[in-house]
Every structure is written in C-alpha cells, then in structure tokens.
Amino acid sequence: MTGVPVPYRVVRTRPETADTVSITLAPAGTAALAPFTPGRFAMVYAFGVGEIPVSVSRIGAGELVHTVRSVGAVSAALCALRPGDRVGLRGPFGTGWELPRAAGRDVLVVAGGIGLAPLRPLVLAALAAPDAHGRPNLLVGARTPGDVLYAKQLSDWAAGGGPLHCAVTVDRPSPTWRGRVGLVTELLNEAWFDPANTTAFVCGPEAMIRATARELVRRGLAPDRVRVSLERNMRCGTAHCGHCQLGGALLCRDGPVIGWDLARDLLTVREL
Incomplete structure (x- = not known):
C-alpha cells in the first residue's frame, strides 16, 4: 500500500x-x-x-x-x-470478502445494482476452486433490464451447464424482458443452499442489504456468516474525512466488508 x-x-x-x-x-x-x-x-x-x-x-x-x-x-x-x-x-x-472462511460451506452471493461489481471477483474465485466450497449461488437484482451489469456473462451462467445457480430479477421490466420481476430476496426460494452450512455475501443499495441480511438470518444463517459491503459510505479511502463513520467504525479502515452482526448494530445507530 x-x-x-x-x-x-x-x-x-x-x-x-x-x-x-x-x-x-x-x-x-x-x-x-x-x-x-x-x-x-x-x-x-x-x-x-x-x-x-x-x-x-x-x-x-x-x-x-x-x-x-x-x-x-x-x-x-x-x-x-x-x-x-x-x-x-x-x-x-480495506477488508475483503475472505472467501477462504467459507471453506466447505455453500456460497450464496446476493447483489443489487452496481453491487454486483465488487462481488464478481468472489464468484469467479469460487468457481475457480469448486472443491473448496459447497454449492455456489448468485442472485442478482436490478432496477431495469438496462441496469443489469455483465449481462452476457450472467446469461451464460443462468443458462446452466455448470455448478453455479444464477438468477436475475428486475423491479421494472421492459416490454421485451422475459425474465423474473420482483425483489431479489424472492430469488432465495429457488437457491440451492443449506442455511446451517452457508456463508452469504451481500452488496447493493443499503435498503437491499438490510432486507436481504434480515431475511437470511430469519432463514437460519448466523449473522456473522452474512458478509456485507458498505462501500457506498466511503469517500476518502483513508479514514480521515469521517464521511464513512458509522458508530465507532470507520469503514475505510474497518470495512467496507464486515459481518452483519456488526453492520446491523452500526446501521441501527444511524437510524436513531
């Protein structure tokens, strides 16, 4: 550095x-x-x-x-x-996704909008080491079909033929959209994962992160096995300007990737 x-x-x-x-x-x-x-x-x-x-x-x-x-x-x-x-x-x-901590577990990746960008290297790393993890899942949500990142790559993954379960949904479909419509959390019903033996990785708009993390915990994932990225809060990258401060944490220094057990409390402080 x-x-x-x-x-x-x-x-x-x-x-x-x-x-x-x-x-x-x-x-x-x-x-x-x-x-x-x-x-x-x-x-x-x-x-x-x-x-x-x-x-x-x-x-x-x-x-x-x-x-x-x-x-x-x-x-x-x-x-x-x-x-x-x-x-x-x-x-x-900053901190990373720390995929090795998910060794032997199913991998559940949930992305909203441009939140797919920092998650893509994680997906590629999991696919490159299939014996190190359980079943890989990628669930993607976007506002419209035109907002879907890496559309060709997602289409190839969703077509099947590999170990990855990939599904995409949008909030507002175009006239030509033939895919799913709705919240990304609705895709959890079709994903291949065992909540007791899964590590989840979540990035997207803050409201989407909250909803997804809470739903995963409700389904049985331990909060510390739900890893979230709060990178949208960062600005200077060096923990000096204070823009990224949540409670006692400076995300440029202590994040942006943290467990939901910590993120839940930090985001609750901001709501008060």
Whole structure:
C-alpha cells in the first residue's frame, strides 16, 4: 500500500450500461500495487479532477478491472477514459470478502445494482476452486433490464451447464424482458443452499442489504456468516474525512466488508 498514486494505463474499456463502464488497467511502468483480493478497493485518481474509492470487479494477471458508474465529476471523468489514457491508483485498501472462511460451506452471493461489481471477483474465485466450497449461488437484482451489469456473462451462467445457480430479477421490466420481476430476496426460494452450512455475501443499495441480511438470518444463517459491503459510505479511502463513520467504525479502515452482526448494530445507530 502506498500514499503516492502509481500510474496505470487504460488497456481497454467496456460499456456495461448507459452510465457504467468497466475499465481494464495495467501498470504504466515498473511499479505496481500489491496484489488485490476480492472485496478490497483502490483509490482511483483521474488526473486533474480527483480520486474516488472503487472496488476491483475483476483481478487478472497483471491487470485490474474497475467498474465505474458515472454519478459525479470524478466518476464521469473515469467513464470517459480511452485506451492509452492514464490514471493513478493507490491501494489495496480495506477488508475483503475472505472467501477462504467459507471453506466447505455453500456460497450464496446476493447483489443489487452496481453491487454486483465488487462481488464478481468472489464468484469467479469460487468457481475457480469448486472443491473448496459447497454449492455456489448468485442472485442478482436490478432496477431495469438496462441496469443489469455483465449481462452476457450472467446469461451464460443462468443458462446452466455448470455448478453455479444464477438468477436475475428486475423491479421494472421492459416490454421485451422475459425474465423474473420482483425483489431479489424472492430469488432465495429457488437457491440451492443449506442455511446451517452457508456463508452469504451481500452488496447493493443499503435498503437491499438490510432486507436481504434480515431475511437470511430469519432463514437460519448466523449473522456473522452474512458478509456485507458498505462501500457506498466511503469517500476518502483513508479514514480521515469521517464521511464513512458509522458508530465507532470507520469503514475505510474497518470495512467496507464486515459481518452483519456488526453492520446491523452500526446501521441501527444511524437510524436513531
């Protein structure tokens, strides 16, 4: 980890939705960041604009992929990058999903909207080590069909033929949508998992995280085996600005991935 941005070049970009782009980055020189693990994030600096925390959405040999939604000046600048452009990266920061802690258990991944981005490396890691875990599940919710990330990859996974149970639902269907409509928690009824022997990983809008975690606990999962990411609360990435503070925790330092046993109490404090 370094406090000075390391230059990375844009290898390729891929539009995912109307406002979201995946950016593949590789070191621009001999310097490179330490290896990332699923769930951890980098501070991504758009030269002349600023920097934001972004989790990795894929980890390759010598490359990192960040999936960015254009919602502000920095993210808009990142989404406008083209191959050959450069950014600065600092990291890796934060806690990860810690998939090895789920060894021998069923793996249940529940994503809402762009929350699928930090969860995708976890899914790929679980699929790459099928003997280390039980049954893998991926449940995805989005507002509309046009907001579904990695649509082709999800379609291939949902088509079957592999160990992964994958299902996608949307809140507001288009006229041509032939898939499921409803809340992502409704997909739990079709998932392949044993609540007593499952670790769940959840990321998405805060309301979705709350509803999903509470439903999983109601179904029998221990709160500490429901891992959630509260990365949407982060800003500076270094636990200095205080924007990410929930109760006594600073998510840039103590998160963003934490157990629901802790997150439940922190989010309750904010509600009061």
